[in-house]
Amino acid sequence: MKLSLILIFSILLNFKVFSQTQDNLKARFYDGRFLVYASNYKIAEEVGYKIREIYNKTIKKLGYVDAYKTQYQIFIWQNKDELLKFLEKIKLKNPEQISAVALYDYKEIPTIACYYNERLIEELQHEFTHLLIVQILDVSPKEIPLWLNEGLAMYISKDSVINTNNFLKNSPSFIELSKLLDLDDYPKDKKERDLFYLESHSLVNFLIDKAKNREVFMSFLRWYVKKGYPFKKAYLYSYNIEINLEKFQEEWRSYIKKGDGYGD
């Protein structure tokens, strides 16, 4: 009896929603590690109860055991305008496509800022990937090539690459591999930006499918991101195959044409 009372009491202590203002978000949920701030209590509680599971799914798909004790903050605004107002306030340049954003070091806590919408869970997984990759590879966010950062986040947050490859298969335009690898800013044009995300998603899947096991791909990430080696050299050191970018692109495009998301 006593034990169950203690248990109930500690649960009440750990999981609670209470009033504390953070950038005008008046509801807060805290479970000892994840801090969820929202515009109202219902949302703070709803997301608060799911957040650890979303995080665990992300880390599992990345192939990592959760060895970290980092705290995370999630800010959820009621609508896009409020989110954009906040991003403006913290002077983050906010391209139009933004619905959620990873703030690597907001007041010293890795933070996700987003707004409440029906794709929120997928978006949280996407942004968690951005926060976790930096942590796993122990690099600064700027060191991660844009295509890889977005491709990985898409890989983790989407169930499969089938729709992506089908879209690319029928797309009249294509960003050449050499250009994709060098992109250091998001394309301004909406169509090209979508293409950039989808190609990055497809390329990450292609690389993962080509790796005999996850360690080969992780080793590629270390050479390419951590050591900053060029794509070809990082590929040679991890996959043990010397490649030529044009031939590699041909191979990737025939993988796209197959459309099923599986390599040979």
Ligand SMILES: [Zn+2]
């Ligand atoms: Zn992203």
